[in-house]
Amino acid sequence: MGFEIVLNLLWMLVLVIYYQLEAIVKFFIQPSRKDVSGQVVLVTGAGSGIGQRLSVEFAKLGCTIVGWDVSQKNLNETSKVMEEETGKEFYAYTCDLSDREAIYKTAEKVKQDIGRVDILINNAGIVSGKTILKCSDSMMQKTMEVNTMAHFWTLKAFLPEMLERNEGHVVTISSGAGYFGVPGQVDYAASKFGAVGMCEALHQELQHTGKTGVNVTCVCPYYINTGMFEGVKTSFMPILEKDDAVARIIDAILRNQYLLMLPKMLYLFAVMKSLLPTKALLVVGKYTGVNAAMDDFIGRKKVD
Ligand SMILES: NC(=O)c1ccc[n+]([C@@H]2O[C@H](COP(=O)([O-])OP(=O)(O)OC[C@H]3O[C@@H](n4cnc5c(N)ncnc54)[C@H](O)[C@@H]3O)[C@@H](O)[C@H]2O)c1
Numbered sequence: 001m002g003f004e005i006v007l008n009l010l011w012m013l014v015l016v017i018y019y020q021l022e023a024i025v026k027f028f029i030q031p032s033r034k035d036v037s038g039q040v041v042l043v044t045g046a047g048s049g050i051g052q053r054l055s056v057e058f059a060k061l062g063c064t065i066v067g068w069d070v071s072q073k074n075l076n077e078t079s080k081v082m083e084e085e086t087g088k089e090f091y092a093y094t095c096d097l098s099d100r101e102a103i104y105k106t107a108e109k110v111k112q113d114i115g116r117v118d119i120l121i122n123n124a125g126i127v128s129g130k131t132i133l134k135c136s137d138s139m140m141q142k143t144m145e146v147n148t149m150a151h152f153w154t155l156k157a158f159l160p161e162m163l164e165r166n167e168g169h170v171v172t173i174s175s176g177a178g179y180f181g182v183p184g185q186v187d188y189a190a191s192k193f194g195a196v197g198m199c200e201a202l203h204q205e206l207q208h209t210g211k212t213g214v215n216v217t218c219v220c221p222y223y224i225n226t227g228m229f230e231g232v233k234t235s236f237m238p239i240l241e242k243d244d245a246v247a248r249i250i251d252a253i254l255r256n257q258y259l260l261m262l263p264k265m266l267y268l269f270a271v272m273k274s275l276l277p278t279k280a281l282l283v284v285g286k287y288t289g290v291n292a293a294m295d296d297f298i299g300r301k302k303v304d
Contacts (some may be wrong), residue, residue, distance in 0.1 A: 014140055041118065043058075046067025050249070054076045070124075118163070122195075127229065129229075137188055140187040144187070176261070176266055178196035179196065217253050224245045225242055248262055
């Protein structure tokens with residue numbers, strides 16, 4: 001091994017220790033929140049659940065909110081809530097995120113109507129909740145299109161302008177299912193693993209190319225009480241409260257945190273997953289009830 005390589009490895013080790021210590025300090029003394037007032041936030045799937053709450057809460061922080069959703073009815077509902085809680089305008093666009101051309105067209109319209117987007121939140125998601133052979137081909141395809149592929153197209157539409165300014169924020173609402181595969185989520189987990197992988201590679205790519213002003217946040221929550229996972233049973237960890245989850249997501253974005261797992265226990269599971277043998281993990285899945293959680297899944301009824 002050449003002298004230069006050894007020197008580089010030693011320097012890398014010093015930096016790894018430094019950043020590990022920094023992470024410990026940041027755990028106790030969190031970095032300050034950034035000011036986002038006046039910024040444009042685009043939220044996909046803004047018509048319901050997490051997307052609706054993120055829209056309203058970012059509006060309260062002084063942001064202009066652009067909401068996309070396939071359901072006009074849901075968008076109307078968010079407009080109503082926005083008006084009641086903030087008195088602010090909600091710029092709503094119907095867009096089917098499983099349609100690449102519709103995404104590009106809607107993005108162009110947003111650029112003409114509003115201008116640049118500062119914070120892009122890829123939040124929209126769907127779940128079939130079916131075991132692999134019971135899930136239709138078209139449903140599996142749609143899950144991949146909405147939960148994963150749509151992120152590519154929104155990025156292609158809005159990232160160039162962020163790169164030009166070396167400023168902006170890309171947020172991926174993935175899931176705990178983006179780290180852990182459980183029964184009844186074969187297609188969903190595939191799509192969410194895809195979103196996590198995309199987010200991780202994008203983050204590395206931005207750092208590698210010097211675009212460190214464009215922040216990336218990857219959110220991986222456990223079940224949240226929005227109705228999306230109606231019927232899910234959890235004996236081990238309680239289902240998260242929507243408002244609490246949204247407050248934590250906003251906090252992570254404002255502190256430019258890269259990875260947010262909710263609850264914190266998921267970080268421990270991620271470590272366990274890397275260390276334990278597969279058979280031990282199967283036992284953990286069985287005795288925590290996690291593997292049976294989707295057995296009585298109902299989910300959302302089809303949106304209008
Ligand atoms: N709820 C949970 O337990 C949970 C847990 C972890 C991660 N997540 C993720 O959080 C995100 C939001 O979930 P939620 O619970 O708020 O769901 P939700 O069902 O309440 O809201 C999703 C919204 O996305 C919209 N949508 C669906 N398909 C669309 C399409 N093709 N084009 C455009 N919009 C579309 C729906 O109309 C709806 O308004 C999803 O990505 C989900 O996978 C949810």
